[in-house]
Amino acid sequence: MLTFALRRLLIAIPTLLLISLVIFLLVDLAPGSPASDIPLTVPAEVRQKILESLGVNQPVYVRYLLWLKQFFWHEPLYAIDHMFGTDYAQGAQRIISYSSRAPVFQIIAERLPQTLIVIGTAYLVAILIALPIGIYSAYRQYSWFDQAGTFVSMVGYSVPTFFTGVVLILIFSVMIPRDSFFWFPSIYDTSLRITDWASFGAQIRQMALPVLVLGLYNAAEISRYTRSSMLENLSQDYARTARAKGMGEGTVVLKHVARNSMIPVVTIIALGLPSVFGGAIITEQVFKINGIGAALIGAIHANDLPVVQTITFITAILIVLFNLVADILYGLLDPRIRYD
Template structure:
């Protein structure tokens, strides 16, 4: 396990290098940064001065060398919107994104795990058909529509939670429900499918033949082995929620990375975009690595090649 972890950490270096190259290329093909940053009324002299200040008058290989040198020092540039270093601004938004992602995953697991198990145990019954239908409908509903419906119901009609912002648990309810419902719809179907596969195994029939209570068979023998594909989809959804909840954070004015990225793209603040992409990439790598470690804990039979 230690050797596998060491090799995985070494693989992060070429991955980050490729990401850095892609980001550099995308920044240069999206348009002239000087034209994006200055108003249309700016003079040619203003454009020349800003171009020299940003080093954009230098050859491309010189710009790339300076770009990589700054990245190694953790310098992603200065945000012209905030007039501050970009990386601290992005890192400042991480706690809000983690808070929303964690709450959304709790909502999803609370809904998906029991209903997925119930649907598998009651296979081909009315309960199974109903849960499967609700799951399909939940997956089909876009997040922004779910968010608007929850705002109308819980905030406008009932007035039990605030519409937007962050600060109290009540502010977390609407965005967490919006994201959690979408994730729960996909997880419920996966839990059902995984449980159906496990319930057909020989050791489950053996456990039942021994006269064990059905609750013990389901929760102790079947559920743990059924969790591996669920852990996989959970890790994928978690990386999406931390860095990609763009629409939901914008709808509810949640001050996370998603809202920051949308604002940065709209204002052409490429320093923020670069820093956010790198932070999200590192988070994805670390979450996937943690998922691999969790596999071995759930199923000791899983071995990693050194």
């Protein structure tokens, strides 16, 4: 398995380089320019120095190499105003001095904790809820529990998150009085720091609504795949043979059937994990979470091309990485799978 993992990692290097080139060209050659947001009152020589510091006048291959370089090294920039915490977003609104800008990875790292705390918690909660529901729904097919789970899953998966988020805000933030125990804030306070139990409780309360919105959406998808895979394996010969040998129903379902049913579910979970790091853009906008999704929207509005390209490229890296993780987990779940 180690040889397989190393071989896949080596293959991933040229794959990611090709992906990075495609991402760079799609964004770089698209209509628009970083100079479009610079006010007309800015002197022409200052505008020219801003464009030169961004490498806009360089050939395409030079801009591509500079884009790869700016992941890790500080580069000169004439305008600084990190209103959105991005590379040069809104920087032209206030020309200050010839300064330096941080690597884009560092800027994204400032937003990543908020995304991981909220979106990551929602995805973890969704997995913990969806797997038991999917397994039990398949085992008790057509029961009242299965019917209720199917209804909730269809509603959770078909209703968009922006609608669910707005409905929850209207119910728990507007209709319920602020002094009530069931009132929850609709805006996420990124400046909150956990120092005691009171601040910890405040953090949990402001996470409740976005976690509920994303948890319901992700749990609906994962539980449906789990149920479908379980139903397919419950009717297999090995399950009937295990029962005929006198094994308990719990051992047959949990140890044999559930383990074999996890292979397609692992694929869905692994491919969904990059969205945790990329941020749930719509949900972050609804609840004003200052995470990766908000950084991407701010960068798009400000024509902040390096940040747009970097977030997209990071998502591609995570997809390739978690595909490898899923392949390795296949071998752990099913001993019949060999990588030699």
